[in-house]
Amino acid sequence: MLNLFSKKTSAPKQPIVIVSGLPRSGTSMMMKMLAEGGLQILTDAIRSADDDNPNGYFEFERVKQMTSGDRDWLDEAGGKVVKVISALLEHLPSDRSYKVIFMEREIQEVLASQKKMLDHRGEQNKVKDEEIAAQYRAHLAAVKPWLARQAHMEVLYVDYNKMMAEPGPLCRRLIEFLDRPLNEEKMLAVPNARLYRNRA
Amino acid sequence: MKTVILGFDSFDPAIFESMAEKNLLPNLQKMADAGGYSRLEVCSPPQTEVSWTCIATGADPGSHGIFDFVLREPNSYMPYVSILPTKKSAVGETFIPPYTTKTFFEEAADMGYPATALWWPAMFPARPELPVNTLPGLGTPDIRGQLGVGTLLTTEDETKKKTAVAALIPAGNNRFTSTLSGPAVAGKSGPQTLTLPVALDVINAQSARLQVGEVQLDLKLGQWSDIFEIKFKAGFLANVHAITRVLLTDLGAAKRVYFLPLQIHPLHSAFHYASSPGFAKSLWSKVGSYLTLGWPQDTTGLEDGCINDDQFITLCDLIFERRKQIFHHLLAGFKEGVLASIFDDLDRIQHMFHHNRREVAEAWYKKLDQFVGEVAARLGAKTRFIVMSDHGFSTFQFKVHLNRWLAEQGWLALKDGKTEGDLSHVDWSQTKAYALGLNSLYLNVAGREGQGMVNASELESLLGEVQKRLLEWKGPDGRNVVSAARLKHEVYNGPYARLGPDLVVGYAAGYRASAETGLGKIPAAAIEENHDHWGADHCVDKDLVPGVLFANRDLRDFGGISFRDIPFLAIGKHLDQSHIKPPSQVGPQGQKDLEERLKGLGYL
Ligand SMILES: [Zn+2]
Numbered sequence: 001m002l003n004l005f006s007k008k009t010s011a012p013k014q015p016i017v018i019v020s021g022l023p024r025s026g027t028s029m030m031m032k033m034l035a036e037g038g039l040q041i042l043t044d045a046i047r048s049a050d051d052d053n054p055n056g057y058f059e060f061e062r063v064k065q066m067t068s069g070d071r072d073w074l075d076e077a078g079g080k081v082v083k084v085i086s087a088l089l090e091h092l093p094s095d096r097s098y099k100v101i102f103m104e105r106e107i108q109e110v111l112a113s114q115k116k117m118l119d120h121r122g123e124q125n126k127v128k129d130e131e132i133a134a135q136y137r138a139h140l141a142a143v144k145p146w147l148a149r150q151a152h153m154e155v156l157y158v159d160y161n162k163m164m165a166e167p168g169p170l171c172r173r174l175i176e177f178l179d180r181p182l183n184e185e186k187m188l189a190v191p192n193a194r195l196y197r198n199r200a
Numbered sequence: 201m202k203t204v205i206l207g208f209d210s211f212d213p214a215i216f217e218s219m220a221e222k223n224l225l226p227n228l229q230k231m232a233d234a235g236g237y238s239r240l241e242v243c244s245p246p247q248t249e250v251s252w253t254c255i256a257t258g259a260d261p262g263s264h265g266i267f268d269f270v271l272r273e274p275n276s277y278m279p280y281v282s283i284l285p286t287k288k289s290a291v292g293e294t295f296i297p298p299y300t301t302k303t304f305f306e307e308a309a310d311m312g313y314p315a316t317a318l319w320w321p322a323m324f325p326a327r328p329e330l331p332v333n334t335l336p337g338l339g340t341p342d343i344r345g346q347l348g349v350g351t352l353l354t355t356e357d358e359t360k361k362k363t364a365v366a367a368l369i370p371a372g373n374n375r376f377t378s379t380l381s382g383p384a385v386a387g388k389s390g391p392q393t394l395t396l397p398v399a400l401d402v403i404n405a406q407s408a409r410l411q412v413g414e415v416q417l418d419l420k421l422g423q424w425s426d427i428f429e430i431k432f433k434a435g436f437l438a439n440v441h442a443i444t445r446v447l448l449t450d451l452g453a454a455k456r457v458y459f460l461p462l463q464i465h466p467l468h469s470a471f472h473y474a475s476s477p478g479f480a481k482s483l484w485s486k487v488g489s490y491l492t493l494g495w496p497q498d499t500t501g502l503e504d505g506c507i508n509d510d511q512f513i514t515l516c517d518l519i520f521e522r523r524k525q526i527f528h529h530l531l532a533g534f535k536e537g538v539l540a541s542i543f544d545d546l547d548r549i550q551h552m553f554h555h556n557r558r559e560v561a562e563a564w565y566k567k568l569d570q571f572v573g574e575v576a577a578r579l580g581a582k583t584r585f586i587v588m589s590d591h592g593f594s595t596f597q598f599k600v601h602l603n604r605w606l607a608e609q610g611w612l613a614l615k616d617g618k619t620e621g622d623l624s625h626v627d628w629s630q631t632k633a634y635a636l637g638l639n640s641l642y643l644n645v646a647g648r649e650g651q652g653m654v655n656a657s658e659l660e661s662l663l664g665e666v667q668k669r670l671l672e673w674k675g676p677d678g679r680n681v682v683s684a685a686r687l688k689h690e691v692y693n694g695p696y697a698r699l700g701p702d703l704v705v706g707y708a709a710g711y712r713a714s715a716e717t718g719l720g721k722i723p724a725a726a727i728e729e730n731h732d733h734w735g736a737d738h739c740v741d742k743d744l745v746p747g748v749l750f751a752n753r754d755l756r757d758f759g760g761i762s763f764r765d766i767p768f769l770a771i772g773k774h775l776d777q778s779h780i781k782p783p784s785q786v787g788p789q790g791q792k793d794l795e796e797r798l799k800g801l802g803y804l
Contacts, residue, residue: 090782142783145759149780151772155757 014079015154016096017178019058020086021103022136024113026160027083030103031058033190034081037175037182042073042082050120058083066091086143089153098153099178105160107133167191201313203584203770204531205540206575207255207320208568209248210547210738211589213239213748219565227573228587228750235754240747241762242591244691244704245639247739249283249298249321249338251590251747251763252542256303256320258767258775262692264301266322267700268637270718275650277623279636279720283322283339283494284347292386295471298322298339302775304767305332305538311771313537316530319523320542324494326475334475335483335526337542340464340494341471343383343442348461348493350501353378353398355455360504368455374402376455380412382432382462383440394432394440398457405451412446419448419457424515427489429465441468443489445518447511458506460515464492487529490522497548503733512552513560516545524571531578538770543568550593554736576752586769589747596737598675599714599730600707602635603722609669614722623720629653633666636720638713638739640701641666641685663687663702670703675711675727683708684741693778706741713739 017039019030035041035058042060060082062073071093084092092098111129118124147155156177163170167188175182220229231237243254243261245268253266261267271282280286286293299322305315309331317323321338342348351364355376359365368376382394396413403409410417413430425446432440442462450456464473466480473492474480484490496519502512520543527541546564553560572587579585606612613630614621623634628644628651635641643662646652654662670682684706692700707713712730716723738745749761751769758765767775774780 087784090784139783141759142781144757146780146783148757148759149765149768149774151768151774157757 013096015099016074016077016079017081018089018092018098018100018153019081019083019103020089020100021105022107022110022140023085024110024117025103025105026158026163027085027103028053028058029160029163029190029194030101030158031081031083033171033174033187034101034182036186036190037184038186039178039180039182040080042077042080063088086139089143089147092153094150094152096152100147100153100155101174101177102147102155102157103160104157107136109161110136163191164194201308201311201538201584201771202534202536202580202582203308203538203540203586204534204575204579205538205586205588205770206572207252207540207542208546208587208589208748209252209542209544210550210591210593211565211568211748212550212592213746214592215562215565216748219562224562224566225569227569227576231572231576231585231587231750231752234752235756236751238749238755238758238761240588240749241760242742242745242747243763244686244706244742245739246591246742246745247638248544248547248590252321252337253299253301254763255588255590255766256305256317257299257301258304258764259301259694260692260764261700262697263694263776264299265696265699266299267692267696268640270637270720271640271699272623272636272642272720274642274648277626277628277634277636277650277720279623281339281347284324284341295325295341295345297325297327300327303332304771304773304775305540306330307767307773307775308538308771311773313771315538316540317538318527318530318541319544320540321494325472328472328475330475332475333479335466335480335490335492336474336494337544338494340473340492342461342463342493343440344462345383347495348463348500350461350498350506351380351459352504352506353380353400353457353459354450360506362500363504363506368400368457371399376400376402380430380459382430382442383434385434385440394434396430396432400455400457402451402455408448408451410446410448410457417446419446421448421451422511423447424511424518427491430462439468440470441465443492445491445515447507449507449511456506458501460491460496460498460501461493463496466490466492483526483529487526488522490526491519495548497545499548499551499734502552509552509557509560513549516549516564520545520567528574528578531575540770543571550736551734554593555595556735572750579752583752584770585752586766587748587750588766591738591742591747592745593736593738594740594745595710596712596730596735597677597710598681598712599728600681600711600717601714601721601723601726601728602641602705602717603720604724605673605726606633606635606641607722608726609666611666612722620724621722625722632662634720635705635713635717637701638718639705639707641703641705643702645702666703670705676729677710679710680708681711681727682706682741683744706743707739709740709744711740712737 019027021027043058044061062070063084171187219225242251250266253264257264266282270279272279283298285296287296305317308315316333318335319337323334324336324340326334349362353366353368355368366378368378371377378398380396380398384391384393399411401409406421408419410419417425427443427445430442434440443465444460444462447458449458466473497516501507549564550561611633613627614625615627618625631644632654633643643654644652645654667685670685673681675681686704688700688702764779
């Protein structure tokens, strides 16, 4: 929305592209798509690819340090893509502009995927699934109205399940939203490959 | 930034939703189908001038001080019109801006964009220091400095409740003469009312020629004249200009001619009518003449029986058509910034016909929908388009004389053996609470009110007791009279909050404060049936009359949308951030579990 409102800012910095959502809602898949499309990813190799994220996590460790005040890295992030889970969005400073791609996925699928990941990590699931599901819903119910009111954030919601079922139209909307020349064919190959893998 | 806002005063969501269901409002329905519709939470109280000011500032009355149509000066208990305050100065009494809190129009101008607000309430007098183009709406006075009543010239011996009446005197040869009273000016021996001679020459049963001062008009029975200009001589070389329309309503045995209130001429105004004067002038010359009164749809003339339903509706049509032309003219040259325009004819139509001729009201909804279609067709994809209202509408079967009720409860006493009266007849030494304005109730607080007698220690319990009894109050139909009585600190934030009423009285559907209550009067009964033409209203509790919001963007992620969100939707900026709670402030217990879980996954 910002591009429709701001005026006469001296050489506006390119907005930072944020991929967000609940953990295991398709954020890594989206990161991979954007990387294939030609965007530069802000990431470090602390968590590399594993069974849970075959393409890698595309995470940037310093994002987690935002709560303790480390935000200098944002200076170099203009025009690049960084993954910020929804719970950390509110810590993004409001003196920059962001394009937020917010992944949405069936909560039950998110939970199942998280459970699998916890198992792999040998962690225990301390809270019941129904409770967690309720909390996630409450969290999303609070995040969305908040996001809608952020002057410095433009948001596109992407349905992971739809993206996996029929990526074409959503991919075009994504490119339109980012307003940058991206390689659509290579982007589409990401969900398509998964689709084929799951069908196989 | 390019934002177009159409404000439809009183556009009601329930009526929209039911008409849209029948496919009667296709253009607005199209916006709704794309996710761009929401009911709008409006401010408390949901009065026109309060609500549009809350919308313009994104803040409640505690931040701008417009709490009610009528406010009081606490020391003297003297009422004044909130949207037409005056100040005594060396040159006499002058109008001052009703509020100075920053609006999104000013913010847009600060960002470097042109901003235009047409017919927005409480924007009279214009503030030439601000780079915002305005034609003011509700609150703009007539040339007498009043909110305006018309004048009936009649051959009959009759009086009207509010309208000024002057005799048409037969002068032979089918000629009748009269005198039109204009503004008062300072004379040698006190204020002197300026007048113009009027002559009516009856040509036949359908037409007559009217001479008003130097102006001559050919009139057809039952047809509004064009807007015309008259001049009152106020001394050597000094003229007071006014504009009006006139209607020949009777050429039978009785002859009657009705003048709309005499209104400010935008090209010759003694007041700061518009900003800039050149803006008002260019619209006048390029589009045509327009009425300037804040409430030009003459409901008083209709209520007083000076004009009939059809003549009133025609007048509303004429006003709406000219305002649309002005809007389209500005839209044609609109390249960037904010262009906002309020259309308030629907409000007047609903006050008069919501309860008795619903088809008239519904026809107006269709008109507005068609207008939305015309405007939408002219907007590019990158233009923000907002259509909204300041409140919905409700029924008005009973008039509530709140001061009488307070007297019955033992909280208000009259002095000198009086049984009826106004606030000047109140025995303040025996009075704990009083009402003034359409939704305001004040306690008579020691140290705040001139003769306050409620001590600080008693305030809270008294407020609680008044609140409780208001909510228990049943009307003649057995239903509640009041649906919510809101405490000042619950509804108002900001520097003006302390000046607001102690309780905001939110009437239940069917009830509204009487006009007498508005003025602080204390008539004989607490509740009276409403048989007036003015048979529907919106000055009830705000939850009963939400407004509407349409936008060419998806509104569904917002959750509840209120007036506080409008500046953001209009210019992409919140003027006041205090209502936006970050998600982590929601549900602290759940948040903790969530964080634990995310840590387990390695995300935090
Ligand atoms: Zn209104």
